Ligand SMILES: [Zn+2]
């Protein structure tokens with residue numbers, strides 16, 4: 001695997017008005033099987049790469065933040081291309097604007113960021129078979145037990161900024 005600081009990846013929306021670059025590896029990648037993510041994506045799960053907002057460089061376009069209800073009740077802001085409306089990332093109330101949940105499927109090469117964890121598997125579609133060796137949780141999990149130390153430190157640094 002590429003070193004955290006050597007990793008970069010580009011992505012964008014379908015009409016290509018919005019283009020962005022991740023300037024490092026994300027802290028962690030969630031594959032969320034909750035029913036909210038299923039509805040928002042129209043499919044079986046969401047794939048979100050959590051990364052510091054300042055490590056997402058906007059190359060072109062101006063994503064528009066759309067306030068959207070969330071499972072927590074606190075809402076989320078889904079950033080969408082103003083033209084084709086494809087969602088490129090979202091921000092949740094928990095971590096606020098400091099952490100972006102980048103939609104992995106909008107990367108030019110989504111296969112570079114496979115899930116680090118599967119969550120809310122209690123509502124997973126029955127035909128989705130989870131890979132052996134990737135942690136999976138019926139609901140959520142304790143970050144301190146699952147995230148690598150380096151990613152925990154990055155998150156800590158953000159919250160204490
Ligand atoms: Zn677009």
Ligand SMILES: [Zn+2]
Nearest residue numbers: 032033034037
């Ligand atoms: Zn979810």
